[in-house]
Amino acid sequence: MYVFLFLLPLALAWIFLIKLSGYEKNLMIYGVSFNTEYVEYLGLDTKLSFIKIVDDWQFKYVRLSAQWDLIEKTKGHYDWKDLDWMMNEAGKRKAKIILAVGNKTPRWPECHFPNWVDVSSHDNHKTDLVNFITTVVGRYKNHPALEIWQVENEPFLGFGNCQPLTADQLKDEVALVKKLDPSHPTMVTDSGELSLWRKAAKQADLFGTTLYRVVWNKKIGYWSYDWLLPPLAYTAKLWLNGRDMRSAYITELQAEPWIPDKPLADTSLPEQFRSMSLDRLKSNVNFAARTGMPRAYLWGAEWWLWLETRGVYDFSEYIKTLKKF
Numbered sequence: 001m002y003v004f005l006f007l008l009p010l011a012l013a014w015i016f017l018i019k020l021s022g023y024e025k026n027l028m029i030y031g032v033s034f035n036t037e038y039v040e041y042l043g044l045d046t047k048l049s050f051i052k053i054v055d056d057w058q059f060k061y062v063r064l065s066a067q068w069d070l071i072e073k074t075k076g077h078y079d080w081k082d083l084d085w086m087m088n089e090a091g092k093r094k095a096k097i098i099l100a101v102g103n104k105t106p107r108w109p110e111c112h113f114p115n116w117v118d119v120s121s122h123d124n125h126k127t128d129l130v131n132f133i134t135t136v137v138g139r140y141k142n143h144p145a146l147e148i149w150q151v152e153n154e155p156f157l158g159f160g161n162c163q164p165l166t167a168d169q170l171k172d173e174v175a176l177v178k179k180l181d182p183s184h185p186t187m188v189t190d191s192g193e194l195s196l197w198r199k200a201a202k203q204a205d206l207f208g209t210t211l212y213r214v215v216w217n218k219k220i221g222y223w224s225y226d227w228l229l230p231p232l233a234y235t236a237k238l239w240l241n242g243r244d245m246r247s248a249y250i251t252e253l254q255a256e257p258w259i260p261d262k263p264l265a266d267t268s269l270p271e272q273f274r275s276m277s278l279d280r281l282k283s284n285v286n287f288a289a290r291t292g293m294p295r296a297y298l299w300g301a302e303w304w305l306w307l308e309t310r311g312v313y314d315f316s317e318y319i320k321t322l323k324k325f
Contacts, residue, residue, distance in 0.1 A: 028289040030322040031061030031098075031297040033252065035107045036082050037070060042264065042306045049305050050086055054093050057316065060325040062090060063098040063150070063251060063297050065105040066136045068129075069112040075128070078135065091145035098187065098251070098297070101136050102152035102173060103129055103162065106252070110153065110160025119162070122169060133176060141181035148206060149177050150187045150251070156199050157191050167199050174204050189251050192234055193225060201241035208251030209234065211296070213284050214275040216258045222275060231290035249295040253288050255281055255315075256300030264303070269310070276300070278314045285322065 032053060036046045053059050064086060071078055090097050103125070104111050111119075118124040140146050151174045155165040165173075174186050185205035190197050192209040201207050211234070214224050238248050257276035259267050288296045304316045 028293065028323065029061065029295045030059075030253075030285070030324060031063065031295060032057075032059045032301045033063040033106055033297050033299050034086075034301055035065060035067075036086075037067065038107055038302045039305070042302055044302070044305055044309070046082060047085065049302070050089060052305065053301055054090060054095055057301075057319055058324050060093075060095045061098075061147075061295065061297065062095055063100065063106070065100040065107070065112075066140075067105055067112045068103060068117075068132055069114045071136075072114055072132055075114070075116050080139065087140065087143050087145050091143065095145060096147035097143075097145045098148045098150050099136075099140060099146060100150040100153055101133050101177070102155070104152045104155055104160075104165070106153050108160060109162075111162030113162075122163075122165065129173075130176065133173065134180060137177055137180040141184065146184055148185050148187050149181065150189065150208065151177055151204060152188070154189050154191055154210070157194060167203075170203055187249075187251070192250075193229065197237050197241050197243075201238070201243045205247065207238075207243050207248045209248065210252040210254075210299075211250045211284070211288055211291075212252075212254045212258070213287065214254070214258060214280065216260050216275060218261070222258075231287055231292075234291045234293070245292055246294060248293050249297065250288050250291070250293055251297050252299045253296040254284055254300070255298040255319075256303035264306070269312070276303075278318060281315060281318065 034050060034053060039046050039049050054062065064083065066083060071080065071083065073079065087097060100106055103113060113119050113125070117128055137149070152165060152170060155170050156167075158164045170188065174188065177186055187206040187208050188200050188203040189208035189210070190200035192211050193215075197207070197209070213226060214222060216222050235245060238245055255276070257267075257272040257274070259272065264272070285296075298319070304319060307313075307315055
């Protein structure tokens with residue numbers, strides 16, 4: 001009985017914190033991530049998809065990747081066609097690009113090594129990686145659309161087909177990018193749910209975090225963070241790591257479903273909507289705004305486009321209403 005009387009106020013206080021913590025006014029600007037390989041996997045046209053994002057949906061902040069395995073399929077031979085085109089189209093519209101570079105960039109399987117790279121250890125492909133990063137930065141550092149260099153993606157998270165980097169390895173990569181291009185800020189990202197950000201928060205000029213609310217794994221199935229992580233948890237971690245909120249963005253705001261272990265096309269829409277319904281998307285957007293961070297990049301543009309081919313326009317119509325600039 002005494003334990004219950006002790007725990008009840010704590011539980012009520014936690015519920016209050018979850019429901020009411022955060023900022024009342026939504027001053028957040030919403031950008032979007034975009035991946036050409038995933039678009040093609042979904043059977044969509046890359047150019048038409050990108051144009052829809054920057055024209056019809058009017059996104060002015062876009063996160064792209066210089067994906068190593070797509071650009072340098074053969075050692076020393078580079079295919080810039082798709083990335084050049086997107087950067088140039090963004091430039092025409094005065095859109096600003098976060099460009100991710102490294103061996104770990106957004107989208108599964110996380111590490112995007114060309115087939116010719118020796119992946120048995122980081123040391124074995126360090127020279128090749130440095131050459132690639134140097135080439136990418138040299139090509140785009142003077143591009144009018146470039147805003148930020150993202151160095152690696154969640155580099156300390158052991159997820160996907162590669163091992164996490166060490167702090168020293170990441171430090172070297174950030175220093176390389178800053179030396180090659182001192183005019184643009186660098187960014188390092190980390191998991192918002194699976195990390196305290198101790199190693200990542202101050203590695204670069206800017207910090208980026210993921211923000212997921214419903215996930216799935218083999219052991220427990222679907223899992224919601226709704227009753228575990230309030231908006232204040234993200235802002236508190238920034239404060240604890242000495243990171244100014246104005247220099248931190250949500251670089252991956254969940255706006256697509258977390259699919260169980262099978263292809264998206266083989267997953268029914270009702271199953272997809274279990275982790276990402278329209279109400280869930282609205283809730284995630286509202287939650288992100290309450291963290292107080294100034295910008296969030298939605299993760300799911302390819303999926304909204306794919307839904308439209310199935311006659312589902314609710315998500316993309318809602319996306320149009322968000323504040324983009």
